[in-house]
Amino acid sequence: MKRPTIADIAREAGVSKGAVSYALNGRPGVSPATRERILEVAGRLNFHADSNARALAGAKARVVGLTLQRPPSTLGVEPFFMELISGLELELSRRSYALLLQMAAGRDEELAFYRRWHSEGRVDGVLVCDVRTGDPRVPALEELGLPAIVIGPPDASGSLPSVWSDDAQSMVEAVEYLAALGHRRVARVGGIAEFAHTAIRTDAFTAVCARLGLPDAVTVAADYTGESGARATRRLLSAQDRPTAIIYDNDIMAVAGLTVAHEMGVAVPSQLSIIAWDDSPVCRLLHPPLTALTRDIGAYGVRAAHLLLAAIDGDPVTSTHGAPAHLSPRGSTARLTHPA
Amino acid sequence: MKRPTIADIAREAGVSKGAVSYALNGRPGVSPATRERILEVAGRLNFHADSNARALAGAKARVVGLTLQRPPSTLGVEPFFMELISGLELELSRRSYALLLQMAAGRDEELAFYRRWHSEGRVDGVLVCDVRTGDPRVPALEELGLPAIVIGPPDASGSLPSVWSDDAQSMVEAVEYLAALGHRRVARVGGIAEFAHTAIRTDAFTAVCARLGLPDAVTVAADYTGESGARATRRLLSAQDRPTAIIYDNDIMAVAGLTVAHEMGVAVPSQLSIIAWDDSPVCRLLHPPLTALTRDIGAYGVRAAHLLLAAIDGDPVTSTHGAPAHLSPRGSTARLTHPA
DNA sequence: ACCTGGTTCTGAACCGAGTAAGCGCGCTCA
């Protein structure tokens, strides 16, 4: 027997299609005895309801969509998205939801995918990453009425619920730590400036540096790639009063920065301290191992999936903050011993 | 107007639902004039056919599935899968197919997903990674009749078409290069031994070492994680006659190996040469930059997607070989200058 | 005996597409 349908089960169990549907979905309308008989038959025939038919008849498609718009070269290296996806799937699998993954060239294409998915009835909801301030996707999704969760700071997510941590707090922790080690000239290699979380980090960075009286709290913009991180680092280390500590907005740029320091004869950590935001296994493998702002990215995924499923079920959902990234001090940060 | 259906278009264009279906699918049965009118209306209403209804009515679901069974910690770091997915999507998007991504805990769970997807009518075909010799998924998929493409060597893919490159050839290139640099004691840190491509590389490694008269061509098994690579490297470098060159089965283990060499005071490349299989941006950022076996992983994805879509269309499909990985010599390999 | 209320189940409509069968029309050709 191939691909049994509820009609097959109904015949086998001696009931109508309707009864089978009620029984399988755990809704009232069938007696416990009949329900059990139906479930037994379904199990015996290894029945799985056709998801297309179910979705067509008004039930959920049991699929959520995720689009990523970064270039593959960046994506492949950053563990962020894979860890995020792992977390998402943990929760989605638990509820028998599937994940539709789509790479997009830009926001417009990404938005076009949301629109198409919605009108094709492919997904019950979507997850939104890398939001910018004033991101057109937010109002568009609000208008579509497609359940959506933003993985990013709530500032830019409009009425869409979001999942993120308090980046400002983590930034304060990092800068205060560097200041406590005696650093005065602290710089930062930031991520893509248009992303909302980048702006938050930049503001927090300048604010805390001002509060601590650190001069020249400069942020150089980069784009998460190793090359851009290396370029930014060269620029910073070539300056008159070069910084004695640099905070990078992701780990791959920090790795690049470490190499540039080597290349320019700047000793890490004796002459330069380095902190990476996000902590991939690579950070621990380098020499010296990188001090990093560690956070449980998988937990974001779990939480985001949880919220999205709740939103799909029509439950009221509000933005939540996960635990902020905390500092994992390793060999790349130290008190200055060989001032330049 | 929300979510227009073909009935809406039919009314608007003054024809029947059937005519609309024919027109939209580019099949005969409507005159050019009518077709154009229908397409104009569809475009104006921004119509997209409900994929559930379409799939239910016997057409394709336009979805392919991919399951990954490696632990997220490994997945996140290795750029392989992200690059593969990017390549897949390039081709899938071109044909308006979507990608269903699923993490699985093991082969059995992975197989269960294939089964469920098939019986739920969710996917038109699947992609299979990390095949082992005698992998149960191969006969299971053959029996299911679900179109499938193996991303791996054809040896273990049974009657399923596969996409891979000639790893043996690349291994020969790497070992001959090391031999030409004067290395005699060459070792290897291999990937998971059960994977079919690992076996191929191991066989090729021992064969070429034997042919070149290199003694002790030992392969230490590891599991692609940095920790396992570091452990394996420590073991190798602690041996009586330690190797003067090590080939790693992925880049992350090579990074770990480089750090262990540092840690043990073994200079790279003067005392130890290192080659990584697969070339992530990180390889170029290290000091010294890692010599790597480079291959176009995205191209695998494009090719695999292409074959899968052909198989779904019912076209005859045969396994293909992509270009083999080729050596990108960098600073981590050199002629021995400080023999131990 | 009759009404009420509740549970259990059936039957049929419906979701939105695809598609086989059929029908009218105009054209060609015997």
Next chain:
DNA sequence: TGAGCGCGCTTACTCGGTTCAGAACCAGGT
């Protein structure tokens, strides 16, 4: 003139579920 044919389009049914209206039945109360 009428048979035959092909084009263009409509009609009606199908896919496999969900869901709603109502039938059948049973029990209890009056």
